[in-house]
Amino acid sequence: MLRTRIIPALLLHEQSLVKTERFRRFRYIGDPANTVRIFNELEVDELAFLDITATRARRGPNFELLAEIASECFMPLSYGGGLCRLDDVKRVFDIGFEKVVINSYAYERPEFISEIARVYGTQAVVVSIDVKRNLLGRERVVSHGGRRVQAPNPESWAMEMERRGAGEILLTSVDREGTWQGFDLDLTKRVSANVDIPVIAQGGAGGVPDLVEAVREGGASSVAVGAMVVFQKKGFGVLVNFPEQSTLEQAFNLVRSRDEQI
Template sequence: MLRPRIIPSLLIQDKGLVKTIQFKNPKYVGDPINAVKIFNEKEVDELSIFDIDATTLGLEPNYSLIERIANQSRMPLCYGGGVKTVEQAQKIFGLGIEKIALSSAVLQNPDLITQIANRVGGQSVIVVLDVKKKLFGGYEVYTHNGKKGTGINPFDFAEKAQKLGAGEIIINSIDQDGVMKGYDMNLIDKIREKISLPLTVLGGAGSLDDVKKVIDKHEIIGVAAGSLFVFKGVYKAVLINYPTKLEKESLIQK
């Protein structure tokens, strides 16, 4: 039976774990390997890891770090950052990653979705859409850590990605990133109307109540968060955390 997934989302920059606010001012919060070990103990549903330097600086994925993370992990892993070719994707899968997250490369060449899906299976191909609200209404997809507007409508592209064989969409609100004031429910509603694929939402969780609000409305959905699972308390002390089994059950029950 399919269930909602509650997913910590980790950002890596220069091999360290960082957290951002609206994709700006990355703050170092620890060692990613240590975070993976802690999340193992907390039995998380899935873990997403994004290398935020790879695309921006035009770097190859850091295969050594990916392998170290995969070797430590006892949970399903999704990796994104710098993947531009089928060969790179295959190499990463060979290191033990279950899902590849694609963004800039497939916005420029949507057929890459199909090419990778044909090689490794569509269920493993995730398309990430980082979006901002437009000044006069609507949303636009951005790349390069929220610095580069594409002019692409996220809802139209999500439909295209579905037709091209993607297995899942991650929709990430840049406006809500790190603000911890709740998800953009309008954005989630609109993307859910457009696609039947598995959907994961990211950006804005400040409490488990925010997570529950999304699950109550959309039921079988992935709810991802960064700050919520690396900070604790009003002063945002760095503390890796995740709901207990009892807390998770309360989140997914109406």
């Protein structure tokens, strides 16, 4: 059985699913509920839904849409976007989601992470950290859809969020997101080495070898995938898909065998 979680991260824009590239332009993917039904048939282990407009629009989650998603989904779900009140977090869990993903509001009120963890447990809290390089190549932590620069570096912020009660870190390279160029292994490795909680690598997955590299070279515990599971291939049309379980098991088991021999 594959121990590494491969998590489709699906982006909500209003009532639809979209896919962005480097957090900018986006393409329409389809209806969220229909997409969930396809992933049910593909026997995906877990799904993450991230609303990319809620924070910028200063609104809370679309609970009606989330309820529709949860009613169709057979696997564990996580949700992020516009969460800044415990009452809203409770509604998300009551609908049927197992985890919440917090990004921008954690910088405004870091204690919000502790409040959620205290009530629902650390396993229910995922903190999302987005990292982007500026024109000089300097690495910056960003929030609000990549539009606002934050002071901490990725490692220190991940450590702080772990201390506050985060159970997982969703680490995204903005520069790689939607590009099919592979993960930022250096970034993933540095953050993974500084925390004891699982790190989910995101941004750049283009195929199974990239997933293996994120775990073996980057030290990630899991990987989040976007473009490679909603498009046929780079530059082609929409096709919701997922690697065969046997393909994933073979790739990851081969890596484990090599590591054991070293």
